[in-house]
Amino acid sequence: MSACLRLTDDNFLEEVLDAEVPVLVDFWGSWCPPCKMMEPVVDALAETFAGVLKVGKLNVDRNPATRSQFEVSAAPTFILFQDGEVSMRAIGARSHKQLVELINRALGRREAAPQRVVAVHTASQASGRTQLEVSTI
Amino acid sequence: MHNAKCTCWNCPAIDLAGKVDFRACGQSTKQFVKAADDTEETRIMGECKRRPELGLFDPMDMTFAECTEYAPGPYGYMLRDMRVMILGIDGYLGWTLALWLGSLGCKVSGVDNYNRREWVKERGAQTIVPISRMNERLRAAREVLGLNIDFRQIDIYSERDRFKEFVDEVKPESIVHYAECPSAPFSMIDVEHAIKVQENNVLGTLATLFTMRDVVPETSMVKLGTMGEYGTPLTGRPIFEGLFPADAVLQWEGREWSLGGEIVPRDPASFYHVSKVQDTFNCYEACKYWWLRSYDVMQGVIFGVDTDQVSADPRLRTRLDIDEWFGTVINRFVAQAVAGIPLTLYGMGRQIRGFIALRDAMECMTRLICSPPEPGQYAVVNQVSGIYSTRELAYIVAKTGREHFGLDVQIQRVENPRVEADEHPFEAIYERLPKEFGFAPQVALEDEVRKMFELFLTDEVRARIEERRQVIMPKTWWSGVKREVERLELLDLQGEIEEDERMFKINR
Numbered sequence A: 001m002s003a004c005l006r007l008t009d010d011n012f013l014e015e016v017l018d019a020e021v022p023v024l025v026d027f028w029g030s031w032c033p034p035c036k037m038m039e040p041v042v043d044a045l046a047e048t049f050a051g052v053l054k055v056g057k058l059n060v061d062r063n064p065a066t067r068s069q070f071e072v073s074a075a076p077t078f079i080l081f082q083d084g085e086v087s088m089r090a091i092g093a094r095s096h097k098q099l100v101e102l103i104n105r106a107l108g109r110r111e112a113a114p115q116r117v118v119a120v121h122t123a124s125q126a127s128g129r130t131q132l133e134v135s136t137i
Numbered sequence B: 001m002h003n004a005k006c007t008c009w010n011c012p013a014i015d016l017a018g019k020v021d022f023r024a025c026g027q028s029t030k031q032f033v034k035a036a037d038d039t040e041e042t043r044i045m046g047e048c049k050r051r052p053e054l055g056l057f058d059p060m061d062m063t064f065a066e067c068t069e070y071a072p073g074p075y076g077y078m079l080r081d082m083r084v085m086i087l088g089i090d091g092y093l094g095w096t097l098a099l100w101l102g103s104l105g106c107k108v109s110g111v112d113n114y115n116r117r118e119w120v121k122e123r124g125a126q127t128i129v130p131i132s133r134m135n136e137r138l139r140a141a142r143e144v145l146g147l148n149i150d151f152r153q154i155d156i157y158s159e160r161d162r163f164k165e166f167v168d169e170v171k172p173e174s175i176v177h178y179a180e181c182p183s184a185p186f187s188m189i190d191v192e193h194a195i196k197v198q199e200n201n202v203l204g205t206l207a208t209l210f211t212m213r214d215v216v217p218e219t220s221m222v223k224l225g226t227m228g229e230y231g232t233p234l235t236g237r238p239i240f241e242g243l244f245p246a247d248a249v250l251q252w253e254g255r256e257w258s259l260g261g262e263i264v265p266r267d268p269a270s271f272y273h274v275s276k277v278q279d280t281f282n283c284y285e286a287c288k289y290w291w292l293r294s295y296d297v298m299q300g301v302i303f304g305v306d307t308d309q310v311s312a313d314p315r316l317r318t319r320l321d322i323d324e325w326f327g328t329v330i331n332r333f334v335a336q337a338v339a340g341i342p343l344t345l346y347g348m349g350r351q352i353r354g355f356i357a358l359r360d361a362m363e364c365m366t367r368l369i370c371s372p373p374e375p376g377q378y379a380v381v382n383q384v385s386g387i388y389s390t391r392e393l394a395y396i397v398a399k400t401g402r403e404h405f406g407l408d409v410q411i412q413r414v415e416n417p418r419v420e421a422d423e424h425p426f427e428a429i430y431e432r433l434p435k436e437f438g439f440a441p442q443v444a445l446e447d448e449v450r451k452m453f454e455l456f457l458t459d460e461v462r463a464r465i466e467e468r469r470q471v472i473m474p475k476t477w478w479s480g481v482k483r484e485v486e487r488l489e490l491l492d493l494q495g496e497i498e499e500d501e502r503m504f505k506i507n508r
Helices: A012-017 A033-048 A064-069 A096-107 B029-037 B092-103 B115-122 B134-145 B160-170 B191-215 B271-290 B329-339 B358-370 B390-405 B432-437 B445-456 B459-467 B493-507
Strands: A005-007 A023-028 A054-059 A077-082 A085-091 A117-123 A130-136 B070-073 B076-079 B083-087 B107-112 B150-153 B174-177 B220-226 B249-252 B255-258 B293-299 B301-303 B343-346 B352-357 B378-383 B386-389 B411-414 B487-490
Touching: A005 A012, A012 A023, A012 A054, A023 A033, A033 A054, A033 A096, A077 A096, A085 A096, B076 B358, B083 B092, B083 B160, B092 B107, B092 B134, B092 B358, B107 B160, B134 B150, B150 B160, B160 B191, B174 B191, B174 B358, B191 B220, B191 B271, B220 B271, B220 B358, B271 B293, B271 B378, B293 B358, B301 B329, B301 B358, B329 B343, B329 B390, B329 B445, B329 B459, B343 B390, B352 B358, B352 B445, B358 B378, B358 B432, B378 B432, B386 B390, B390 B411, B390 B445, B445 B459
Parallel strands: A005 A054, A023 A054, B083 B107, B083 B174, B107 B150, B174 B220, B220 B293, B293 B378, B301 B352, B343 B411
Antiparallel strands: A023 A077, A077 A085, A117 A130, B070 B076, B249 B255, B352 B386, B411 B487
């Protein structure tokens, strides 16, 4: 289950602009392949930064007012809001590591990127059969 | 159930036309400012084509589990009497799926131009499992299974006006696109065949996409691609499911970019595979331009003969080809074993591929049909249930033939008429169907191979294999040469099987 907030034109003020903690917003569209591929990364960010910031997703087609207010014309667009102001903005797909770095920089945090457990696929050489291993990056 | 929380946003019965400002994002600033002036009206609203009494509503507000038009079934929530149109319904997969879906309560319609029958006939080959004319097949479906399949003989490319009329009449809620020539060697015979394959596949797909845009834009297209589009990258990098995940990064000159959502590289291995790659791009673009929704199914090499429906009556059997052009490898191996021809490994015989049994493929397709993509979504699944080298497969078939049916099965290595790596790394990712659609393979390879032997050893099928012995050994070279491949080596089967089993134990 996603730990992300479902943001809308109706709750954006309360959940994002008036929020007491920083909020990362993923502006996404169902027609956008990079947005779809970002879903697990964005979900992981919510866990990575639990207690530090909130992560929310806003569908750009369903929420035209917010989309227009922040002039989002490409998806995915990631905007970090702090005290109702834009403190970081990135367009296009990013790896988990890249987004962590961008967010940490915007927040003025110096600590190393938190670790994240990911599934890594390896194939046995002889048969090419795929096995699932878990490792940490 | 995997699709319980899908909403009307995913449902093909939703009518979004004229009610959604799909063009607003990713287009000009002027357009989205205009949208902001009129917020309420530009919200996504839809009407249900099945339940007009609901009026205009927010399609995200109702889930499949909540909707009275959906019923839970073995493969997820499914629209009651769902209208599914199968393009290429007379083929190996098309006919099997028609009976399968019909038995699940779908209203099945379909078109075919009988090209497959023509092409196989032209090569002097035949389906070894006899099939009758379409009228007979339809009658048998009615008598045995109680299904009424709405069939038209139409070429979706050259008769696209008729095709459009039929789609408009039926208003399918899902279109399964199987209407492609599935043969690499057939496309490599000569220029005429290469053109035939590319025309049928590329232009047929293009005509289908335009038809869907004009007539049924909310309908999902489940299109058959092939794992062969990806090739076998010698770097050993994973073969992702169509699009790169966001954590796949490109590093160059000390910089780094996410490749998330970009189409993964294709490396087709014949002019047929090139046509499939072109289809992939055409589908991808159509979803982008017109908000069509499509699952692109990168299917592994198919094998097998059995589903409950096709096995219910001899008149319901689906076709099965074992010739060098239209036979897939496991089907061919079993036929070779029955015909007393040593199973043919090309080159080293260490080509590794993804495979899936006919029954498992039907289940995957059904799960995809039940759970359509979102508007504009182009999604890809790798439809594979196991990974094998051709050598492993030959051993499994040989062992089964020897131990269960008393056949003296041999294996030979022959010249490889194709241009391909016959020894290579292979790491295919096939997680979406199990993780997102609840698919778990039901068919064990050895069991299906046994069923194939049982069918192939019946007098009628065996006789039909014998009648067409001459089309089993490959003669179509990618270079254009036309001569039968020569044997390189007859394998020491007993030693190899023992070695193979030892390797299996290590690997498993």
